[in-house]
Amino acid sequence: MYLGNLITAVSLRKCFYLSAMVLIVSTLMAAIIIVKLSPLESVKCQPHAVTATLEWSTLLNNPTKALITTSENTIKMEKHDKSDRGVQQEIIQDKSSKMARQMRNKVLPLLNSILVVEPNYNVHIFYYAWYRSKEYDGVWRHWNHDYLPYWKKSDKRIYPEGSHLPPADIGANYYPTLGCYSSMNPQIIDLHMRQLKEAGIGAVIVSWTPPTSNENTDSIMPDLLDAAHRYQLKIAPHIEPYEGRNPINLMEHLRYLFSQYGSHPALYRMRRESDGTVLPVVYIYDSYVFPSSAWWELLSEHGNLTLRGTELDAIYIGLLVDAQHKNHIKKSHFDGFYTYFGINGFSYGSSWKNWKDLNKFANQNGLLFIPSLGPGYIDTRIRPWNAENTRHRRHGQYYEFAWRSAVNSGASIISVTSFNEWHEGTQIEPARPASNRDFTYLDYEPEGPEFYLNLTKWWVQQFSDKLNAASSALS
Incomplete structure (x- = not known):
């Protein structure tokens, strides 16, 4: 019984450390992505700071009367997955046609x-x-x-x-x-x-x-x-x-x-x-x-x-x-x-x-x-x-x-x-x-x-x- 409790405690501790590591890595990855965002220049081509892009879904927290409510997320291509490009292109065209x-x-x-x-x-x-x-x-x-x-x-x-x-x-x-x-x-x-x-x-x-x-x-x-x-x-x-x-x-x-x-x-x-x-x-x-x-x-x-x-x-x-x-x-x-x-x-x-x-x-x-x-x-x-x-x-x-x-x-x-x-x-x-x-x-x-x-x-x-x-x- 004691050994079982000890194993359980060790397992929980491992899970805690693993979760913490995942959180830290995720935070670092997010920071790297934000740092790499390229600032847009002004009309006269002077660089400005950029904030993270606001997703469409954040706008849908409040009721809206917009006549079309398809979110940007649903039609964005996953560019990193080349194998899915053909299917994704069809999805985009279908959404666009709709x-x-x-x-x-x-x-x-x-x-x-x-x-x-x-x-x-x-x-x-x-x-x-x-x-x-x-x-x-x-x-x-x-x-x-x-x-x-x-x-x-x-x-x-x-x-x-x-x-x-x-x-x-x-x-x-x-x-x-x-x-x-x-x-x-x-x-x-x-x-x-x-x-x-x-x-x-x-x-x-x-x-x-x-x-x-x-x-x-x-x-x-x-x-x-x-x-x-x-x-x-x-x-x-x-x-x-x-x-x-x-x-x-x-x-x-x-x-x-x-x-x-x-x-x-x-x-x-x-x-x-x-x-x-x-x-x-x-x-x-x-x-x-x-x-x-x-x-x-x-x-x-x-x-x-x-x-x-x-x-x-x-x-x-x-x-x-x-x-x-x-x-x-x-x-x-x-x-x-x-x-x-x-x-x-x-x-x-x-x-x-x-x-x-x-x-x-x-x-x-x-x-x-x-x-x-x-x-x-x-x-x-x-x-x-x-x-x-x-x-x-x-x-x-x-x-x-x-x-x-x-x-x-x-x-x-x-x-x-x-x-x-x-x-x-x-x-x-x-x-x-x-x-x-x-x-x-x-x-x-x-x-x-x-x-x-x-x-x-x-x-x-x-x-x-x-x-x-x-x-x-x-x-």
Whole structure:
């Protein structure tokens, strides 16, 4: 009896040590995997930190009305098991076909039933005017984007180099219905503004660089403002990190911007809650690269170079990527913040699960919170080493989850990334099937080229209804 008890005790002790070893090894493996995750670069290819990807299942803890609820887990390939690839590919195709049928049978009739949606000025969308075509401008720009080198020198894999060769070969995973257009073409501008108006978008956040920069997008602003005005839209500048940008020369560039366009009726303005002043809105990309003390000098009423109460006063919106940027935004005296990246799980700011907390933080500190959502993400035609940050569209399912998360966060303004950032595959602009000798582009089939514009329109209506209901409850 005693021997039996001793054996049992020894066995239990062995089991305990074995379990402990398994736990330690598992923890180390997880740490190694996290360390090896490659950070995604910003639009200007500056690396950011990455958080672990949020699985779809974590979103299903709360009831959701999303029309398609297949989780990402159920259709993800197990790439490490080559022997199962054929079977898994069939499963993926079957799931994809099922989702497409659901979209055709359930969602598309709902989208087509909405005839007219009025522009909602609390819905913003990022717009890029940097495309040039050889036919219209005499030179290609951006459609011929370079393959970008991997910043992680430890990776010895060989990736494509050089530039793309439009019009058949472009720096994007999707191909635009309009082909390789020029952003300078007034007909293209007019069509874009009409499409945005019909989708219910109210404010177009235009990527902006000053006339002195190499990537000069200022020259197109007059045409954009005039076209936006024709369609009752508003335009706000999205200040890019152009070469040599700093808070001091930014002040001079803002002076130019407001002197040129400050009186235009299409320039987007908002009422500042603290004093009721109606001011232009300015988004500043990569604002965190400068210390909060530098921004404080411009944005605090007590700063030595303060813009407050001057002709350069505005609603300044900074970029929040990581959790520590909350403190940076607050100390800098920004009026609010946005998250830009439509990549769930890529960063603290872009992760849907954090949006309610970010909205709470904003409310507690008198700030605007503007979550940024997107239909998906894929940039492997310019960053071939960045496949792990791809977010597949799932026939609109990804976009639906993103919209629902933003609407439920309590934010009063929502931004969409993007109308036409083709390089990163975040566009809702119409795309069509296309291929060349070496590559077949992704598309929106079988839902059709206008699908994401229509899906946006549907969600803008849901968001508008919620804002109207909240306003009625307060009155």
